[in-house]
Amino acid sequence: xxxxxxxxxxxxxxxxxxxxxxxxxxxxxxxxxxxxxxxxxxxxxxxxxxxxxxxxxxxxxxxxxxxxxxxxxxxxxxxxxxxxxxxxxxxxxxxxxxxxxxxxxxxxxxxxxxxxxxxxxxxxxxxxxxxxxxxxxxxxxxxxxxxxxxxxxxxxxxxxxxxxxxxxxxxxxxxxxxxxxxxxxxxxxxxxxxxxxxxxxxxxxxxxxxxxxxxxxxxxxxxxxxxxxxxxxxxxxxxxxxxxxxxxxxxxxxxxxxxxxxxxxxxxxxxxxxxxxxxxxxxxxxxxxxxxxxxxxxxxxxxxxxxxxxxxxxxxxxxxxxxxxxxxxxxxxxxxxxx
Amino acid sequence: xxxxxxxxxxxxxxxxxxxxxxxxxxxxxxxxxxxxxxxxxxxxxxxxxxxxxxxxxxxxxxxxxxxxxxxxxxxxxxxxxxxxxxxxxxxxxxxxxxxxxxxxxxxxxxxxxxxxxxxxxxxxxxxxxxxxxxxxxxxxxxxxxxxxxxxxxxxxxxxxxxxxxxxxxxxxxxxxxxxxxxxxxxxxxxxxxxxxxxxxxxxxxxxxxxxxxxxxxxxxxxxxxxxxxxxxxxxxxxxxxxxxxxxxxxxxxxxxxxxxx
Numbered sequence: 001x002x003x004x005x006x007x008x009x010x011x012x013x014x015x016x017x018x019x020x021x022x023x024x025x026x027x028x029x030x031x032x033x034x035x036x037x038x039x040x041x042x043x044x045x046x047x048x049x050x051x052x053x054x055x056x057x058x059x060x061x062x063x064x065x066x067x068x069x070x071x072x073x074x075x076x077x078x079x080x081x082x083x084x085x086x087x088x089x090x091x092x093x094x095x096x097x098x099x100x101x102x103x104x105x106x107x108x109x110x111x112x113x114x115x116x117x118x119x120x121x122x123x124x125x126x127x128x129x130x131x132x133x134x135x136x137x138x139x140x141x142x143x144x145x146x147x148x149x150x151x152x153x154x155x156x157x158x159x160x161x162x163x164x165x166x167x168x169x170x171x172x173x174x175x176x177x178x179x180x181x182x183x184x185x186x187x188x189x190x191x192x193x194x195x196x197x198x199x200x201x202x203x204x205x206x207x208x209x210x211x212x213x214x215x216x217x218x219x220x221x222x223x224x225x226x227x228x229x230x231x232x233x234x235x236x237x238x239x240x241x242x243x244x245x246x247x248x249x250x251x252x253x254x255x256x257x258x259x260x261x262x263x264x265x266x267x268x269x270x271x272x273x274x275x276x277x278x279x280x281x282x283x284x285x286x287x288x289x290x291x292x293x294x295x296x297x298x299x300x301x302x303x304x305x306x307x308x309x310x311x312x313x314x315x316x317x318x319x320x321x322x323x324x325x326x327x328x329x330x331x332x333x334x335x336x337x338x339x
Numbered sequence: 340x341x342x343x344x345x346x347x348x349x350x351x352x353x354x355x356x357x358x359x360x361x362x363x364x365x366x367x368x369x370x371x372x373x374x375x376x377x378x379x380x381x382x383x384x385x386x387x388x389x390x391x392x393x394x395x396x397x398x399x400x401x402x403x404x405x406x407x408x409x410x411x412x413x414x415x416x417x418x419x420x421x422x423x424x425x426x427x428x429x430x431x432x433x434x435x436x437x438x439x440x441x442x443x444x445x446x447x448x449x450x451x452x453x454x455x456x457x458x459x460x461x462x463x464x465x466x467x468x469x470x471x472x473x474x475x476x477x478x479x480x481x482x483x484x485x486x487x488x489x490x491x492x493x494x495x496x497x498x499x500x501x502x503x504x505x506x507x508x509x510x511x512x513x514x515x516x517x518x519x520x521x522x523x524x525x526x527x528x529x530x531x532x533x534x535x536x537x538x539x540x541x542x543x544x545x546x547x548x549x550x551x552x553x554x555x556x557x558x559x560x561x562x563x564x565x566x567x568x569x570x571x572x573x574x575x576x577x578x579x580x581x582x583x584x585x586x587x588x589x590x591x592x593x594x595x596x597x598x599x600x
Contacts, residue, residue, distance in 0.1 A: 030462075030545065036560030059545040062556040070541055071462065074453045080462035080544070213562045220370040220562065240369075 029058045029269055031083040032068055034258075037236075037290050045285035049276035058083075058273055065090045065174070072099045072263050082266035083273045086126065087174055091259035092320055095125030100261045103127055107271045110278035110296060118257075118295045121320055126261035129277050132292040133253030133310040134169065134179055137234045139225040140245040146226070149250040150186055157226075158200040166226040167215055168201065170208035171334040175256050177327050178318045179228075182254035185316065191330070198338050208338070219244070230256065232291035235308040252314040357574060363567035371564050382568040392569050394546075395553035396576075399533050402464070402549060406471035407479070407528040411521055413472070414479040418520075419513070422487035433484070437477040444537035447474070452541045464547040470538040475531050479524035486520030526584075530577065 029050075033042035042060050050058050063071075065087040072079050076099060086094060094100050102124045105112045111119075111127065118128040136153065138146045143162065147153040157166050169179050180194060187193040198208075206224045209215035216237065219227045227234075231253075234246035260277055262270050276282055283294040287301065293309045301309060359373055364383060366375030386392050420426065421433050439447060451470045452461055460466040494516065498508035514521075536551040543552050550573065558566055584590055 034560055035556040038560065061545050062548075064559070067541055070449060070452060071456075074456040074461055078456075080456075211559075213558055213560070216562045217371055221372045 035062045041289035045282040077265040079263035082270040086259045091126035100125040108275045126259040128257040129260040130292045131257040135231045137227040142225040165224045173210045255315040255317045364571040386568040395550040399550040403529040403532040406532045407525040409472040410479040418483040418487045440477045448537040463544045466542045471532045475528035478527040482524035483520040490516045
């Protein structure tokens with residue numbers, strides 16, 4: 001009897017101890033990525049470069065920016081993530097909170113080919129690894145001649161020209177504040193006008209979308225004819241579906257970016273991965289995979305790729321300091337007036 | 340008549356989402372749509388061959404079993420003490436043990452992340468295991484406690500009178516009487532762990548990612564019907580476990596006390 005009790009106790013201890021031991025044995029560089037084609041690109045371009053240089057495979061964790069922030073805040077100085085891909089606002093906050101190491105050319109030689117505009121607002125605590133823009137997707141069969149500028153598009157939606165078959169991003173999705181900031185630049189900086197337009201479009205809006213996947217599903221299922229969406233995914237979709245078109249209305253779009261950063265306390269080896277991400281070969285491969293422009297100025301795009309990438313001169317980089325300051329007020333207005 | 344209609348409507352309401360998932364899993368289209376334009380096994384085949392789904396599935400099963408076992412090891416002595424001892428503050432202790440139920444899952448997960456990170460267990464299977472044990476413990480405790488309160492203490496006294504030492508009477512008398520609560524609690528605990536996303540989202544690592552997190556990550560960046568295929572596999576798996584338990588042990592037998600059979 002005592003033996004069976006001992007066995008039971010030993011099995012219980014093992015059951016608890018094995019996973020603990022397994023976790024403590026982890027000793028690898030952990031990098032983050034978004035899922036889907038982003039993960040494919042991280043494996044095929046960045047991890048391949050890292051392995052060529054160091055002989056090691058990085059562990060690629062699919063994780064969203066806000067989750068990464070919680071993990072970094074929970075372990076300051078001893079981060080479970082060694083290279084992080086963050087949203088623009090989270091990267092600014094992480095830098096301000098002392099969670100990131102500064103990027104320098106000594107640590108990241110390829111940084112010398114990344115123009116300052118891609119790092120300045122982040123005080124070198126992070127750099128843009130690729131950027132994109134929110135543009136317009138249309139069903140070419142239903143809307144053969146879409147409006148060529150944002151203000152006309154918005155006015156025609158308000159007038160009901162496209163019925164209730166239009167979807168714009170919600171302010172509450174992660175890049176919603178940046179889109180709202182961009183709209184204010186179209187209306188002389190007036191937040192009031194932008195919120196009036198949001199409200200006036202509401203009766204003809206199928207949905208102010210929050211989930212990018214839901215939005216693209218609506219468009220793919222032809223439930224809507226006009227969708228404001230990211231350029232890379234829009235062009236990739238249009239390439240596979242000839243009825244779909246994607247274009248940039250005048251006067252352009254706002255810059256939406258993925259920020260690359262090394263958390264404070266991450267091993268020195270992490271710099272090698274950061275440098276790989278910014279290397280010309282990996283950057284071009286990444287751009288091919290995700291269909292977004294990259295930041296290394298030495299990269300020359302082939303003609304077919306260049307044709308579908310939003311050029312830098314057509315995007316406006318948001319003023320993040322202003323956005324961070326205004327977001328609480330905008331969210332309050334959105335919840336009261338639009339939702 | 341009205342009762343039958345009500346039951347039919349309620350059944351249809353509950354089953355409709357599952358039917359949609361089941362049908363979409365067999366779509367031939369590249370995106371989620373209902374009804375599907377055609378039927379194919381392409382998404383099921385793809386998911387079954389995709390380690391980014393199969394490894395999390397295995398992790399979820401292992402984690403669910405480990406958390407359910409750990410919860411049982413913790414909950415049984417606690418339930419016996421609460422049910423039998425005349426303790427001061429017993430009600431407060433019971434409330435404390437059940438408190439994970441009253442916290443929003445996200446708050447609990449952030450608290451666990453910050454606490455376990457200080458212990459070096461913030462990211463990985465060990466942290467997930469501790470976190471899920473905390474999450475599922477109340478389910479186990481509630482069911483075991485309910486059974487323990489209904490067990491006649493005279494049974495153990497009789498065993499002692501007949502010469503059994505405390506361990507022998509625990510193994511041969513106490514545990515069998517608690518079995519319905521332990522089995523029901525373990526089922527709940529496993530299913531809660533298998534579906535849990537908030538703790539897993541913040542605490543899983545590359546090697547310990549669970550199925551709900553893998554599904555969430557996939558949904559965030561893909562619009563293909565693979566998600567319906569993996570959901571169907573998950574549903575079938577849960578039904579298969581319940582059917583196996585019914586076939587080999589009988590759910591009634593496992594979950595009803597001896598006295599009620």
